[in-house]
Amino acid sequence: MRQYDIVVVGAGSGNMLLNEETAHLRAAVVESDRFGGTCLNRGCIPTKMFVVAADAAVGVREAGRLGVHASVDRIDWKAIRDRVFGRIDPLHESALEYRRANGVDVYTDAGRFVGPKTLQVGDERITGETIVLAAGSRPVVPDIPGLDDVPYYTSDTIMRIDEIPESLVIIGGGFIAAEFGHVFSAFGSRVTVVQRGPRLLMAEDEDVSARFTELARRRQNVLVDAQVAAVGRSGRGVAVTVSGGGTVEASALLVCVGRRPNTDLLDVAAGGLDVDEHGHVAADETYRTSVPGVWALGDIANHFQLKHMANAEVRTVRHNLLHPDDLRPLPFRLAPHAVFTDPQVASIGLTEQAARDAGIPYRTGVRNYSDTAFGWALEDTTSFVKVLVDPERRTLLGAHLIGPSAALLIQPLIQAMTLGQTVDQIGRDVLYIHPALTEVVENALLDV
Known part of the structure; x- marks a missing residue:
């Protein structure tokens, strides 16, 4: 049995763990798929x-409101697809070669636990003084009658298809469904979204979720409070039967109902590792698991499914491995996120419904993009910024944006929440460039 100082299982964010600080350790990486993980290859x-290509197409079609009359002549799907993967695909081999050239053993078979801190990888058995689990997650495939008998796509496979489907049914209403709904409707597919909840993007603030659902209906057929009863083949491709809503036929089916941690594929129980009720490896705030010497980070250990969180966890775990007498948690407690759909959505902290349900006192400030000069320039009538504020401490409890550049506009609010700044400090003590779109953030703060 080969023995290592450190074994990293998963070469997504886990591959970033090994750097010049760990070069003195005898190291191995176990990765049966492509280096770069979900984020680089499928996410x-x-x-x-x-x-970005979909935004360009929508921008052309909607430019008439600005007095610019234009049309999209053709969507070259294969050129778009090949530009994407022509850049991404070569990175796997170069990353693998880089690791091996720098003395890291790379195992390209799947690994699974056969005992505490012991992994079976293909025909070999390996162990490590330290093992870091970063094996990620994969799409959930729901138990829908007939699904096994029809062709369908997940987020892992839909981007590599050869042609844009004439019509597409998307099962699910979360962030993955929202992004692909935007892409394929922008490229000309007739998209139907089947969502079991009353709105799309149900995890967002209720005002953002309601506005996004309203806008999605302008471009897509959106069915809410809809359960998929069965799927089957049809002359057009696939037929999706919706409880109480009839049958929707389309040429392709995309299943986007969430992701599950890969703990079962690793057989973590055989390694003595505890998991939570959702199947994630249980770890403390410093990322130690129930087995001394085994650590876990990323999608396999938390519910965020955010690359920027996994990157921060890598930095924290590396520090803790190298400084066992100075263990640290993440330096922040909040996880911001964005949904790159149309319009963009970005969020951090408490939603209004969460604050209300928990009985937390709050005040809200809301400003529309249309209240600002740049909003006029955009002819924007639907976007807004919403902030929730602690009325005593005058600090932000949450921030929720929907509209162009939401993922950028939220950044000063992320910094304010992370650093504990008051709305007075970030609303009154800082200059905002006029007439930049950031004025809508300033105005929402002043509204409070």
Whole structure:
């Protein structure tokens, strides 16, 4: 049995753990798929490259409101797709070669626990003084009658298809469904979204969720409070039967109902590791698991499914491995996120419904993009910024944006929440450039 100082299981964010600070350790990486993990190969990076192209198409079609009359001549799907993966795909081999050239053993078979701190990887058995689990997650495939008998896509596979589907049914109403709904409707597919809840993006603030649902209905067929009863083949491709809503036929089906941690594929129980009720590896605030010497980070250990969180966890875990007498948690407690759909959505902290349900006192400030000069320039009539504020401490409890550049506009609010700044400090003691779009953030703060 080969023995290592450190074994990293998963070469997404886990691959970033090994750097010059760990070069003195005898190290191994176990990765049966592609280096870069979900984010690089099937997630954040390729989807945003598709979103940029989709934004361009929508921008042309909607430019008439600005007096610019234009049309989209053709969507070259294969050129878009090949631009994306022509850049991404070569990175796997170069990353693998880089690790091996720098003395790291790379195992390309799947690994699973056969005992505490012992992994079976292909025909070999390995162990490590330290093991870091960063094996990620994968799409949930729901138990829908007939699904096994029809062709369908998940977020792992939809981006590599050869042609834009004439019509597409998306099962699910979360952030992955929202982004792909935008991409394929922008590229000409007739998109139907089937969502079991009353609105799309149900995890967002209720005002943002309601506005996004309203806007999505302008471009897509949105079915809410809808349960998928069964799926089957049809002359057009696939037929989706919705409880109380009839049957929707389309040429393609995309299943986007969430992701599950890969703990079952690792057989973590055989390694003595505890998991929570959702199947994530249980870890403390410093990322130690129930087995001494085993650590866990990223999607396999938390519910955020955010690359920026996993990156921060890598930095924290590396410090803790190298400084066992000075263990640290993450330096922040809040996890901001953005949904790169149309319009963009960004959020941090408490939603209004969460504050209300928990009985937390709050005040809200809301400003529309249309209240600002740049909002006029955009002819924007639907976007807004909403902030929740602690009325005594005068600090932010949450911030929720929907509209162009939401993922950028939220950044000063993230910093304010993280650093404990008051709304007076960030609303009155800082200059905002006029007539930049950031004035809508300033005005929402002044509204409180």
